């Protein structure tokens with residue numbers, strides 16, 4: 194048997210983080226590293242296939258990730274760090290949102306906390322402590338602390354930080370969404386559902402929250418809950434009623450809970 198294929202060789206500047214895989218959905222270890230893809234025969238590299246790349250967030254469960262050409266890494270890193278500046282300024286001014294140079298209104302804490310995993314994946318995670326030093330005590334800082342704990346594999350400490358952010362900013366839905374997602378990923382579904390329900394009360398028109406509730410109910414085999422949330426979803430976004438996969442899940446839940454599938458034909 195001849196064994197040939199392609200593989201990443203010469204892996205360096207490796208960073209391991211924890212996060213949700215955008216391909217398989219698993220909350221698992223993710224690897225970021227610089228390397229080059231080679232065609233191999235018996236695992237001996239023969240032919241380089243393309244240039245050097247930075248692999249980002251390669252999932253330890255499904256091996257999927259993304260990559261950028263290595264020469265673009267400094268520009269990507271700079272743009273992430275540059276993008277933090279207005280968010281840091283907003284945090285120092287105690288503002289929950291800010292308007293970026295393109296005119297979009299962004300959430301201060303989400304922008305800061307969302308950059309943490311990317312900084313780590315680009316091998317500049319060491320700037321996070323200095324970022325934290327600049328931020329005043331408050332919900333945005335708690336979100337960043339939580340994100341760092343989450344990324345570095347300490348989800349329980351992250352959950353505490355997100356709870357603190359939610360408590361400090363009770364009218365803000367963002368800390369609740371970060372908290373609920375991590376609770377759900379940790380298998381703490383009852384708690385996750387309670388947090389999503391609170392978020393749904395604050396933003397009844399937020400289709401994403403309803404979709405997450407439907408997924409959670411499905412995982413918990415709460416078929417009545419699945420039906421209720423799908424009916425809300427189809428009413429709020431009728432185009433979803435044409436998605437075969439969603440309709441199939443909804444009809445299955447209706448059958449399980451002996452309800453008529455009133456929301457679809």
Ligand SMILES: [Zn+2]
Nearest residue numbers: 214217252255
């Ligand atoms: Zn995966």
